[in-house]
Amino acid sequence: MKRLYAIAFSLLAAAGLARAEDPVRREQFVYSVLAFNGKDYSGTFTIEEADSFYLMAGVDNFLTARKTLVYFWPITGDWKMDSESLNQVFEGKVELTGPGGRPLELQRERYTYYNVQGEYELNWKVDRGAAADAAWKRYEEIVNSYYQAMNRHYEAQAAYETRLNELSLRITRLREAKRDVTALVEELKAMQAPEPPQPPRDYIVPPSPVQEAFILKLPVGEYRIRFLVQDAAEPDRWRVMEGSEKRIVVFERRRTNGIGYEVIPADKWTRPVDSKTPSSVLYVDGTADLYLRPFFQDEFNDLAYEKMRQNDAKGNPDLLKWVRLQQVPQARIQVVRPGDGPQEVLEAPYYVEQVKGAALGYKIVPFDPQGAHKDRDPSLRAFQIPIQRQNGVIRLQVRDKTGAPLPGGGRQIRVVVQSRLRGLLFLLAVVPLAVMAVVLARRSRQVTG
Amino acid sequence: MSERLHASRVIASRRLLEAVITPGFYIALMIGLLAGYYLVVGFAGAIDSSGFNFQLHPIYDLIARSLSGAFGATFVEKLFAEGPFLFALYVAFLPILLYLAVSSVFRFGLEKNVGAVELLTYGPADGTSYFLAFFLKDVLLTLLSVVVLLAFFAVAAAMNNLVLGPMFLVSLVLIFFAAMAVFAYGILASVLTDSAASSIALFIGFLVLFLLVQMGSFTIVSRYVRSFSGLLSWIINWLSPLFYWNLGLAAAEMGGSGGFLLSLLALLALTGVVLYASHLAMRIRGVRP
Numbered sequence: 157m158k159r160l161y162a163i164a165f166s167l168l169a170a171a172g173l174a175r176a177e178d179p180v181r182r183e184q185f186v187y188s189v190l191a192f193n194g195k196d197y198s199g200t201f202t203i204e205e206a207d208s209f210y211l212m213a214g215v216d217n218f219l220t221a222r223k224t225l226v227y228f229w230p231i232t233g234d235w236k237m238d239s240e241s242l243n244q245v246f247e248g249k250v251e252l253t254g255p256g257g258r259p260l261e262l263q264r265e266r267y268t269y270y271n272v273q274g275e276y277e278l279n280w281k282v283d284r285g286a287a288a289d290a291a292w293k294r295y296e297e298i299v300n301s302y303y304q305a306m307n308r309h310y311e312a313q314a315a316y317e318t319r320l321n322e323l324s325l326r327i328t329r330l331r332e333a334k335r336d337v338t339a340l341v342e343e344l345k346a347m348q349a350p351e352p353p354q355p356p357r358d359y360i361v362p363p364s365p366v367q368e369a370f371i372l373k374l375p376v377g378e379y380r381i382r383f384l385v386q387d388a389a390e391p392d393r394w395r396v397m398e399g400s401e402k403r404i405v406v407f408e409r410r411r412t413n414g415i416g417y418e419v420i421p422a423d424k425w426t427r428p429v430d431s432k433t434p435s436s437v438l439y440v441d442g443t444a445d446l447y448l449r450p451f452f453q454d455e456f457n458d459l460a461y462e463k464m465r466q467n468d469a470k471g472n473p474d475l476l477k478w479v480r481l482q483q484v485p486q487a488r489i490q491v492v493r494p495g496d497g498p499q500e501v502l503e504a505p506y507y508v509e510q511v512k513g514a515a516l517g518y519k520i521v522p523f524d525p526q527g528a529h530k531d532r533d534p535s536l537r538a539f540q541i542p543i544q545r546q547n548g549v550i551r552l553q554v555r556d557k558t559g560a561p562l563p564g565g566g567r568q569i570r571v572v573v574q575s576r577l578r579g580l581l582f583l584l585a586v587v588p589l590a591v592m593a594v595v596l597a598r599r600s601r602q603v604t605g
Numbered sequence: 606m607s608e609r610l611h612a613s614r615v616i617a618s619r620r621l622l623e624a625v626i627t628p629g630f631y632i633a634l635m636i637g638l639l640a641g642y643y644l645v646v647g648f649a650g651a652i653d654s655s656g657f658n659f660q661l662h663p664i665y666d667l668i669a670r671s672l673s674g675a676f677g678a679t680f681v682e683k684l685f686a687e688g689p690f691l692f693a694l695y696v697a698f699l700p701i702l703l704y705l706a707v708s709s710v711f712r713f714g715l716e717k718n719v720g721a722v723e724l725l726t727y728g729p730a731d732g733t734s735y736f737l738a739f740f741l742k743d744v745l746l747t748l749l750s751v752v753v754l755l756a757f758f759a760v761a762a763a764m765n766n767l768v769l770g771p772m773f774l775v776s777l778v779l780i781f782f783a784a785m786a787v788f789a790y791g792i793l794a795s796v797l798t799d800s801a802a803s804s805i806a807l808f809i810g811f812l813v814l815f816l817l818v819q820m821g822s823f824t825i826v827s828r829y830v831r832s833f834s835g836l837l838s839w840i841i842n843w844l845s846p847l848f849y850w851n852l853g854l855a856a857a858e859m860g861g862s863g864g865f866l867l868s869l870l871a872l873l874a875l876t877g878v879v880l881y882a883s884h885l886a887m888r889i890r891g892v893r894p
Contacts (some may be wrong), residue, residue, distance in 0.1 A: 586635055
């Protein structure tokens with residue numbers, strides 16, 4: 157009987173736990189927003205309780221109105237959309253009222269977006285209407301031709317392997333029969349495996365399948381938005397969808413083309429840190445070399461940027477933050493050490509090797525494509541700055557490909573060694589106490605005198 | 606006017622002498638320096654191969670977690686971007702500021718209560734020259750404290766191969782001007798109340814209000830509309846030294862020397878306005894409690 161109670165209790169407890177882990181899903185009208193964040197597109201959505209959403213000025217952002225299920229996920233502390241269970245995209249139009257006060261109606265458009273190869277990482281393109289279909293078709297053709305080339309390669313590879321097996325078998329048999337195999341061996345040696353076709357490199361991010369959305373490219377300001385649907389009874393009438401009235405805050409970069417550094421210490425390559433503030437100083441203990449990667453960054457309002465990326469995020473409305481955009485192409489870093497003239501450091505490929513033995517950990521070594529790292533890719537491309545404990549101060553300046561210094565690209569690396577004169581500093585801190593003792597003693601002597 | 610200034614100067618010199626022959630100022634200065642020492646040494650000890658690592662020092666770990674939770678990671682990143690001195694300066698200056706301001710408020714309230722100010726106004730001085738003397742004394746001691754803090758942190762930076770940083774120097778100037786406005790509010794609190802205790806309570810009320818509004822503006826939020834609190838804080842901001850201090854910092858960060866100078870001028874103007882309000886209140890209320 158006791159066992160039965162125990163089983164029943166366990167089942168009830170498990171059911172309770174399962175219920176507790178299953179968040180309540182609510183059917184809501186949401187705006188699904190695909191917003192350009194300065195470096196790529198990030199998706200977010202507005203729950204009914206949200207009074208606003210944020211977009212960057214002067215860039216294409218995509219908006220759809222839909223009915224879906226939303227729920228709060230306590231583990232990550234944010235709202236999520238269950239679009240697999242319900243995802244009904246509404247037909248209709250949006251009405252925007254901007255700072256001028258005149259409402260503007262927008263219809264849905266077909267679109268695709270993609271990032272093409274270029275000198276810089278950021279080459280985002282948006283095509284609309286027929287151009288979007290053409291861009292998608294072109295991408296499909298590239299992919300299809302690649303697959304066809306791959307099929308041909310597989311066939312050639314299969315033929316190559318068949319011939320290889322044939323020759324190997326024949327050579328083995330002939331050798332067993334003690335016959336001359338020179339010609340066959342020569343043929344075997346001359347055989348070369350077919351080269352696989354190169355995957356298409358036209359795109360960094362391929363075009364998205366063509367979809368329909370309201371495309372918002374707005375100047376800075378605050379806008380009111382509402383979603384209008386046709387009345388079922390009177391098709392000429394448009395009614396406002398309940399819960400669709402929101403505010404759009406369109407913001408812009410405060411400063412642009414700043415320079416930040418990604419700092420990768422040789423002993424912790426998986427834990428890079430960023431140096432974003434132009435006046436910041438890189439303090440290190442001098443136990444490991446640094447590998448640097450300079451990047452362009454733009455400055456945004458913290459709250460606006462965070463909420464653009466995720467509408468239920470928090471941010472600081474009175475602070476500006478630097479946001480990393482893309483690596484500085486073909487950069488070079490000028491390094492000045494005390495007592496030395498300026499040296500120019502160039503970007504080089506490096507490979508991360510696991511340290512053998514009980515110590516574990518990693519070390520970063522120059523990439524050797526012909527030797528130890530043949531047929532592998534470099535783990536990182538960066539600027540190596542050797543650091544020694546006696547270095548003191550190392551000054552850096554990023555330069556562009558022409559050698560011109562980039563504004564905001566200067567930094568200092570300072571090797572901090574715990575001072576042996578800490579006791580002296582403590583004594584300095586208590587000097588006021590000593591002065592007080594002297595003054596009070598003198599005063600006491602004067603009074604008693 | 607010149608007689609009033611002369612009277613203020615004479616009283617201020619007596620007050621200064623009193624301040625340097627009593628232990629309070631030295632103890633406040635030492636507490637500030639010790640706090641600064643602890644923060645600088647802690648920072649130097651929390652540096653590893655990748656930079657400043659909060660987790661290596663328990664106090665910094667606590668500070669970083671608390672500040673990140675309240676104001677966001679960007680705030681903390683900026684606070685320590687140039688090193689420990691910006692944060693250490695504020696922490697070190699706080700006990701000095703509080704000591705100078707509260708002691709003046711208390712003393713003024715006490716002397717007014719026992720009739721000392723009234724007695725003095727029968728002679729060559731008036732109530733305004735009396736509170737101006739307090740103000741002058743506090744400003745001079747603040748200047749001395751700022752110089753001492755600068756010298757101490759410069760030595761600490763040299764010893765540990767750290768840099769003071771441009772924002773530290775900017776903050777040093779800003780806190781001096783902001784402190785003047787705080788002292789002016791202390792005088793206003795003393796003039797508006799009848800006893801030492803109530804003047805301290807009112808003065809602390811002013812400070813807490815300004816601090817809450819300033820912290821509120823830095824606090825991370827998730828909603829766009831801050832409605833009533835936003836409107837209220839907008840009004841209070843115009844009266845708050847911390848608001849102009851923050852404007853000055855923001856201008857300096859953007860490299861705008863014009864904006865920085867404007868914020869200093871605004872702090873001076875605020876100080877003048879509050880002192881003038883104290884003068885008017887003194888004239889209306891008189892020097893009797």
